[in-house]
Amino acid sequence: MIDTDFLAETLLKLLGGLPITLELSTISILAGVVLAVLLALLRQASRVGGLFVRAYVFVLRGTPLLLQIFLVYYGLGQFPLIRHSILWPFLREPWWCAILALTLNTAAYGSEIVRGGLAAVPTGAVEAARVAGMSRWTMYRRIILPLAFRQALPAYGNEWVIMVKSTSLASIVTLMEVTGQAYAIISETYRAMEVFLCAGAIYLTLTFLLTRAIGALEHRLTPYLRRPETTLGGLA
Amino acid sequence: MASSLELFGFGPQGWGHQLLLAGLMTLAVSASAFFFGIACGTLGAWGKSSHALLPRLAADVYTTVVRGVPDLLVIYLFYFGGSTAVSAIAHAFGAEGFWGLNGFLVGMLAVGLVSGAYETEVLRGAYLAIPRGEIEAAKAAGMGRWLMLHRIIAPRLLRFALPGMGNVWQQVLKESALVSVTGLVEIMRQTQIGAGSTRQPFAFYIVGFLLYLVLTTLSGFLLHAAERHSARSERRPA
Amino acid sequence: MSSPEIVVAVSNLHKRFGALEVLKGVSLEAHTGEVVSIIGASGSGKSTLLRCIPLLEVPEEGEIRISGEEVALRTRGGRREAADAKQVNRLRSQLGFVFQSFNLWQHMTVLQNVVEVPVHVQRRPRAEAVAEAESLLEKVGLAEKLNAYPSHLSGGQQQRAAIARALAMRPQALLFDEPTSALDPELVGEVLRVMRSLAEEGRTMLIVTHEMAFAAEVSSHAVFLADGRIEEEGPPSQIFRDPQSERCRQFVQRHLDR
Numbered sequence: 001m002i003d004t005d006f007l008a009e010t011l012l013k014l015l016g017g018l019p020i021t022l023e024l025s026t027i028s029i030l031a032g033v034v035l036a037v038l039l040a041l042l043r044q045a046s047r048v049g050g051l052f053v054r055a056y057v058f059v060l061r062g063t064p065l066l067l068q069i070f071l072v073y074y075g076l077g078q079f080p081l082i083r084h085s086i087l088w089p090f091l092r093e094p095w096w097c098a099i100l101a102l103t104l105n106t107a108a109y110g111s112e113i114v115r116g117g118l119a120a121v122p123t124g125a126v127e128a129a130r131v132a133g134m135s136r137w138t139m140y141r142r143i144i145l146p147l148a149f150r151q152a153l154p155a156y157g158n159e160w161v162i163m164v165k166s167t168s169l170a171s172i173v174t175l176m177e178v179t180g181q182a183y184a185i186i187s188e189t190y191r192a193m194e195v196f197l198c199a200g201a202i203y204l205t206l207t208f209l210l211t212r213a214i215g216a217l218e219h220r221l222t223p224y225l226r227r228p229e230t231t232l233g234g235l236a
Numbered sequence: 237m238a239s240s241l242e243l244f245g246f247g248p249q250g251w252g253h254q255l256l257l258a259g260l261m262t263l264a265v266s267a268s269a270f271f272f273g274i275a276c277g278t279l280g281a282w283g284k285s286s287h288a289l290l291p292r293l294a295a296d297v298y299t300t301v302v303r304g305v306p307d308l309l310v311i312y313l314f315y316f317g318g319s320t321a322v323s324a325i326a327h328a329f330g331a332e333g334f335w336g337l338n339g340f341l342v343g344m345l346a347v348g349l350v351s352g353a354y355e356t357e358v359l360r361g362a363y364l365a366i367p368r369g370e371i372e373a374a375k376a377a378g379m380g381r382w383l384m385l386h387r388i389i390a391p392r393l394l395r396f397a398l399p400g401m402g403n404v405w406q407q408v409l410k411e412s413a414l415v416s417v418t419g420l421v422e423i424m425r426q427t428q429i430g431a432g433s434t435r436q437p438f439a440f441y442i443v444g445f446l447l448y449l450v451l452t453t454l455s456g457f458l459l460h461a462a463e464r465h466s467a468r469s470e471r472r473p474a
Numbered sequence: 475m476s477s478p479e480i481v482v483a484v485s486n487l488h489k490r491f492g493a494l495e496v497l498k499g500v501s502l503e504a505h506t507g508e509v510v511s512i513i514g515a516s517g518s519g520k521s522t523l524l525r526c527i528p529l530l531e532v533p534e535e536g537e538i539r540i541s542g543e544e545v546a547l548r549t550r551g552g553r554r555e556a557a558d559a560k561q562v563n564r565l566r567s568q569l570g571f572v573f574q575s576f577n578l579w580q581h582m583t584v585l586q587n588v589v590e591v592p593v594h595v596q597r598r599p600r601a602e603a604v605a606e607a608e609s610l611l612e613k614v615g616l617a618e619k620l621n622a623y624p625s626h627l628s629g630g631q632q633q634r635a636a637i638a639r640a641l642a643m644r645p646q647a648l649l650f651d652e653p654t655s656a657l658d659p660e661l662v663g664e665v666l667r668v669m670r671s672l673a674e675e676g677r678t679m680l681i682v683t684h685e686m687a688f689a690a691e692v693s694s695h696a697v698f699l700a701d702g703r704i705e706e707e708g709p710p711s712q713i714f715r716d717p718q719s720e721r722c723r724q725f726v727q728r729h730l731d732r
Contacts, residue, residue, distance in 0.1 A: 062452040063445050064413035067424060071445070074431060075438035124577035128636075131528045132591040132643065133567030135559070142594055146581050161304075168306035172417065179308055192317035200305045207304040224580050224623035 006191065011198045013181055018202065020095075020177035024167040028102035029160050035103060036110030037145070040118060043111070053111065060108030066169050068105055073097040073173045098170035106163050113159060117152030118144065150221050157214035161207050178202055243434065244443055251430050258426035259447050265340055265422060266412045269347035270405055276352025281359040295356065302353035307346070308414055314346040315339075315418050339420030343412060351408045358400030363389075365396040395466045402459035406452055413448075423447050479506045480542065481647045481678045482527055482569075487536035489522055496522045497533065498702035504647060507676045511689035511710075514699035515725060520682045523699065524651050527680070528566045529556055540565045541646055567595050570640025574652040576632040578624035584611065584635045585620040588642045596643065603642070610638040614668050630661030634668055647678040654685060686729040690714035698722040
């Protein structure tokens with residue numbers, strides 16, 4: 001009953017799309033974190049900055065990611081100004097457009113998560129840093145951002161899992177990542193269930209590994225939230 | 237180049253009618269999916285809190301798979317898988333050719349099923365948030381199962397679940413854009429059509445942004461009002 | 475003119491929180507090796523006074539000098555603020571501040587907390603800073619807890635770690651803001667013991683405290699604050715045994731009895 005040959009063949013073809021899925025996920029997640037932190041800091045920095053970030057978050061979180069991808073990929077090319085700019089070689093490529101849209105999108109969600117993390121940094125820790133004569137930059141680098149990051153990690157982990165799944169939308173702008181491959185096989189064979197099972201297994205594995213990695217990172221970074229381990233002669 | 241008033245207005249050259257209808261379609265498919273999701277979520281929450289192994293296992297598999305797999309894949313599964321099934325039935329009745337499953341139905345089922353996984357957690361959390369004492373008080377007062385369910389548990393459940401359900405609704409609204417791949421003419425699909433036939437993609441996608449923002453903002457206001465209403469007993473009298 | 479042996483000097487400090495004037499013109503000096511205790515009822519402004527010195531609060535009026543150097547202040551948009559952030563940070567790192575609620579950095583071990591400022595602010599070699607931190611932690615009785623996290627320590631241990639952190643900066647003066655007020659009574663002693671040994675070493679200290687017996691014993695100068703003004707000041711023999719003003723007499727009596 002189960003056509004194992006077809007399943008194996010499908011799985012192999014789908015895995016061909018894995019590198020693109022991984023590229024899109026990794027790059028947009030990392031770039032998204034950087035942008036999210038900048039946005040969260042900008043929001044604190046000034047009134048105008050705060051207004052800008054709030055508008056940005058409002059628009060990006062209030063609209064579908066698919067529409068955002070389309071606006072970047074099809075919409076921007078409408079303008080001769082952009083077609084003749086040095087950015088055009090990038091904005092012409094679906095790969096870069098997907099990265100750009102995914103990054104902008106996750107940064108909006110991420111900046112709210114980072115904001116929550118920053119708000120949860122104890123004022124006493126900041127005061128102790130100030131009174132020790134730390135410069136603003138040192139204080140953010142050594143005290144505030146590390147504490148905020150640890151606070152935000154669980155929520156941010158969920159966002160990263162969502163991002164991995166969201167890379168599937170890149171298939172709609174012709175990128176042959178895992179979902180793009182799946183679509184091609186289904187529209188050729190009409191064996192939706194089998195293809196779904198294979199593609200689903202790949203995504204489930206990815207999201208499972210990511211969740212575990214985040215859990216391990218959290219465990220590593222927050223030993224102070226656990227009961228002390230009996231480390232005899234622990235090293236510095 | 238037509239002025240934007242003409243392009244997006246309701247005149248003979250305007251896309252106003254189509255866009256308005258598309259907006260209503262987005263609302264309709266989202267609402268259907270949302271309610272189907274509540275049904276799935278109720279089943280899921282019941283399964284997760286069940287003492288029997290099978291319902292619990294089924295609910296766990298359901299939420300794990302749906303939350304670990306792209307929504308677009310689920311839509312493809314329903315669209316192509318559903319169509320294959322429908323075609324098979326049609327052929328059995330002597331019809332020929334390919335029978336597609338209606339895009340609306342696909343959207344409702346697929347997006348609903350996905351949202352149901354999140355709804356499961358919302359409803360379960362809400363049920364656990366009901367103070368046990370209130371249920372005990374109902375039991376002690378001699379209320380029957382059904383009476384207790386609809387007089388005490390349901391209202392309290394709604395109170396605790398409303399914020400989470402609001403988030404799921406906003407998610408469903410945005411998710412419904414994916415249904416455009418089935419050809420269902422909702423906002424996403426309509427802006428694509430307009431973008432293609434007028435060669436003004438930027439303007440059409442921006443209008444798409446605006447339409448979604450109107451929908452998410454309006455529902456945000458309504459949800460906020462509903463939350464205030466359901467929490468009225470917890471506020472101090474003015 | 476300020477003589478070089480004055481480590482901390484404030485004069486005519488005024489500080490308002492909204493409509494509430496907490497400091498109404500306070501002047502104070504601490505010479506090298508002096509232990510100045512600042513006492514007074516809650517709300518008398520004693521914590522605010524201490525917090526003004528490293529500019530955790532910016533006074534609306536008045537002058538602050540650290541080792542003779544005046545902290546530059548300016549008014550901008552109707553608010554007083556530091557004129558030169560670099561100068562403030564440099565002067566702050568010459569003072570060790572100990573908070574009521576310890577304020578250790580939770581994501582770092584005790585040792586990392588103590589090493590943080592020497593390495594990342596004062597740019598001293600890590601190995602040297604670690605060696606010094608270890609000996610400081612041994613001195614405050616935490617040699618066993620180098621690699622523990624603050625959340626795994628008792629309040630008294632955390633406060634001793636915070637004192638080691640302040641000492642690691644090699645400060646000109648140590649500022650204590652009610653260091654034992656957040657502690658369970660049975661943990662107060664271990665912190666006071668450490669502070670007493672620091673006083674005996676001849677360190678310059680300013681201590682805001684409710685521990686009258688301790689203050690009477692270790693301080694070389696005592697200041698009684700009431701309603702944002704210095705009501706009375708003098709040697710501990712006067713303030714704690716023979717206060718001149720009625721309010722000071724009542725306050726000290728009430729607290730020494732306990």
